[in-house]
Amino acid sequence: MKNEDDKNLLLVTASNSLKILTLFSDRTPLLGVTEISRRLGLAKSIVSRIIQTFVAEGVLERDELTGKYRLGTALLELGLIAAECNPVFRASQQVVEKLHQQTGLDSYLLLLDQNESLFLLLYKQPNSAWRLFCMGSRTALPNTIGGLTMLAFLEPMQAQQVMQSHFGCTSEMALLRDVRYLKEIEVSGYAYGEEPLCQEIRSVACPIFDPTGKVLASIAVSGGIQRVKLSQVEELLASVAKAARHISHSLYPLLRSFPPIE
Structure with missing residues (x-):
């Protein structure tokens, strides 16, 4: 039962992580934790944990002037590879x-x-x-x-x-x-x-x-x-x-x- 719950939790976390990434666009290149939380209806604590993981992996990076986040170089690298392929x-x-x-x-x-x-x-x-x-x-x-x-x-x-x-x-x-x-x-x-x-x-x-x-x-x-x-x-x-x-x-x-x- 616990293993099943752990699997479900991982799926929910993965789903929330993808939803956060898809909020970024050419019209919304910078987003903060509060805005992401409001738009997705997720607790700020959940959004914050996911964002910190993304920052550590280079998926997102923090804008020092605004304190908000933008897509990082890891996604830029993947995007360029995807385009070439x-x-x-x-x-x-x-x-x-x-x-x-x-x-x-x-x-x-x-x-x-x-x-x-x-x-x-x-x-x-x-x-x-x-x-x-x-x-x-x-x-x-x-x-x-x-x-x-x-x-x-x-x-x-x-x-x-x-x-x-x-x-x-x-x-x-x-x-x-x-x-x-x-x-x-x-x-x-x-x-x-x-x-x-x-x-x-x-x-x-x-x-x-x-x-x-x-x-x-x-x-x-x-x-x-x-x-x-x-x-x-x-x-x-x-x-x-x-x-x-x-x-x-x-x-x-x-x-x-x-x-x-x-």
Whole structure:
């Protein structure tokens, strides 16, 4: 009985430890014991013990000015290793950077993670209007043009669930409008428009598929509304689509499911 209780205690501690780490983000890089305790509903003593263990192992480090904590070098090391070992990251890094340099625009790559998207890569111009996101940012699929591009190629039921979950009690008419918009993206094979969370930015995005036709990521270029005009969409689309095909070929070099790179 005692062994079983010890196992349960270890599982609870492990779960609480992971919950603490997932509170840190680009929007909340510094957190204190009190805030963590409040947000998770855990006793300060429990949070404090876990944090001290993390600090000792380099998982977290204490900011001397604020007394709060940030992610430590041990996680930075693991994150860099994870990135280098991630096949999509390896296949995309140079491609997204080259797209950024060739177009003179911001470029980003989103990785599909269940019903959300992760900014795996984001290259910004010095005067970029992108302020909400950085590499590592996680956001709902409908929050970006790249996310909407992936959303359009999910199974219809899954896409509808994502839309309803994101927008809440959406009216039937509004939902049908959103579904039609996603269908337009699916038919055309790309998305173009103003970024949902930043109307100052326009983007052109294309999906990236695996050999079975399942969407796994999207790649996009973005710029201010004065820079990315309707007359430029065709030229930009050609560059983005070529980049998407290049990534797919790099991921699956032995398969011939994708059109050749021109």
